[in-house]
Amino acid sequence: MKKYLTLENGDQFVGTAVGDLTKEIKGELVFTTSMVGYQETLTDPSYTNQIITFTYPLIGNYGISLHANQSPTVAASAVVMQELASTVFHYQSVMTLDEFLKKSNVPGIAGVDTRQLTKIIRKHGTMKASLTNQPLDTSSFNKTQSVDMIVKSATFSHPEDEKPDHVVLVDFGVKANIVEFLKNFGANVTVVTPEATFESIEALNPDGILLSNGPGDPEEFTDFLPVIRQLQEHYPLFGICLGHQLLALANGARTYKMVFGHRGINHPVKNLLTDEVIITSQNHGYAVDIDSVSETPLEVTAVEINDHTCEGLRYPGKPVFSVQYHPEAAPGPHEATRLFSKFMGLMNTNGGVQHA
Numbered sequence: 001m002k003k004y005l006t007l008e009n010g011d012q013f014v015g016t017a018v019g020d021l022t023k024e025i026k027g028e029l030v031f032t033t034s035m036v037g038y039q040e041t042l043t044d045p046s047y048t049n050q051i052i053t054f055t056y057p058l059i060g061n062y063g064i065s066l067h068a069n070q071s072p073t074v075a076a077s078a079v080v081m082q083e084l085a086s087t088v089f090h091y092q093s094v095m096t097l098d099e100f101l102k103k104s105n106v107p108g109i110a111g112v113d114t115r116q117l118t119k120i121i122r123k124h125g126t127m128k129a130s131l132t133n134q135p136l137d138t139s140s141f142n143k144t145q146s147v148d149m150i151v152k153s154a155t156f157s158h159p160e161d162e163k164p165d166h167v168v169l170v171d172f173g174v175k176a177n178i179v180e181f182l183k184n185f186g187a188n189v190t191v192v193t194p195e196a197t198f199e200s201i202e203a204l205n206p207d208g209i210l211l212s213n214g215p216g217d218p219e220e221f222t223d224f225l226p227v228i229r230q231l232q233e234h235y236p237l238f239g240i241c242l243g244h245q246l247l248a249l250a251n252g253a254r255t256y257k258m259v260f261g262h263r264g265i266n267h268p269v270k271n272l273l274t275d276e277v278i279i280t281s282q283n284h285g286y287a288v289d290i291d292s293v294s295e296t297p298l299e300v301t302a303v304e305i306n307d308h309t310c311e312g313l314r315y316p317g318k319p320v321f322s323v324q325y326h327p328e329a330a331p332g333p334h335e336a337t338r339l340f341s342k343f344m345g346l347m348n349t350n351g352g353v354q355h356a
C-alpha cells in the first residue's frame with residue numbers, strides 16, 4: 001500500500017505504508033541523525049505531534065525491547081524512513097518495529113529518500129507535513145491550520161526508601177530515563193504536573209526540584225514561570241531541555257525557534273568553565289537566546305560547538321543549573337550522566353557546589 005508525505009512547501013514523497021496502514025496525520029516534520037535508539041526516540045514525549053524522519057537509512061533491525069520505552073507508548077505522530085529492516089535480530093527483541101507502530105496506531109512511510117528530505121528540511125527549516133493514503137492537493141495543504149501542541153503527562157511511582165533525598169520532578173512530558181537516573185542515584189521521586197503551585201510543591205518537602213523535558217514551545221508555559229522563580233529561591237534546581245528553556249524564561253532570557261533544531265546523539269558541547277568538550281544526546285527545536293542571558297542573573301556555562309547555541313546555564317550563588325542536552329541519554333552517549341550525581345551532591349550540601 002502506498003503512502004504520501006506532503007510538505008508545507010508542496011514537495012511530495014511517495015513510499016510504502018508501514019505501522020498503522022490507514023491512519024492519516026498532520027504534524028511538524030523533523031529529522032534525527034541518531035544511528036541507533038529508534039525505540040527511545042519514538043517514545044520520547046518531547047516528540048509529541050511531530051513526524052520523525054530518521055536520517056540513518058536502516059531502521060528496525062534490532063526490533064523492540066521491553067526495556068527501552070521512554071513513555072508508555074509511541075509519542076511521535078508518525079515515522080519516515082528509508083528502509084524498514086525485514087530481518088530483525090536481538091536477544092531482547094519482543095516484536096518488530098512495524099508491529100510496535102501498529103500496536104500504537106502510529107502510521108509510517110518507508111522507501112523515502114530521507115537524505116533528500118533532510119536536505120529540504122535543513123534548507124527550509126522545520127515544516128508542517130501530512131501523511132496520507134492518497135496524493136494531497138497541495139494548494140489546500142498550505143491552508144492547513146497549525147498543529148496544537150498537547151502536553152502528555154506521564155506518571156511514575158517510586159517506592160519509599162531510606163535515602164533522604166526527595167526530588168520533586170515537574171513533568172512537562174518526562175522521559176523515563178530521567179526518573180531512572182534519579183532513582184539509581186538514590187533519590188525518592190515525586191512527579192507533579194505543571195499545574196502545581198509553589199505551595200503544593202513545598203508541602204511535599206522536597207530536597208531538590210527537577211524541571212523535565214517536554215514537547216512544544218517553551219513560551220506556552222508562562223503560567224509556571226512564577227513558580228520557578230519561587231522554587232529557585234528555596235531549593236537546588238536542575239532543568240533539562242524544556243526545563244532549561246523555562247529556567248531561562250523565568251529569569252528574563254528569551255527563547256526562539258531554531259531553523260531545524262538539534263536531534264541526534266553526537267552533538268559536541270563545550271563547557272565554558274572547564275573548556276571540556278563532551279558528546280551529547282539532543283532533541284530540541286527551540287533554544288535559549290544566548291545574548292539575552294547577559295540581561296539576566298544567569299550565566300551561560302556551555303555552548304554547542306557547531307552553531308554556538310546555549311547549552312548550559314547556572315545561577316551564580318544558587319544551587320540552580322540547567323542543560324539543553326539530555327544527560328539521561330536514551331538514546332545516546334553517557335558522557336553527561338554525572339550531572340545527576342552533581343545534582344544529588346547539591347541536595348546533600350544544600351547549595352555549596354557550582355555547576356557546569
Ligand SMILES: NC(=O)CC[C@H](N)C(=O)O
Nearest residue numbers: 213214241242284285286
Ligand atoms: N526535549 C525537550 O525537552 C524539547 C524542548 C522543546 N519542546 C524544544 O523542542 O525545544
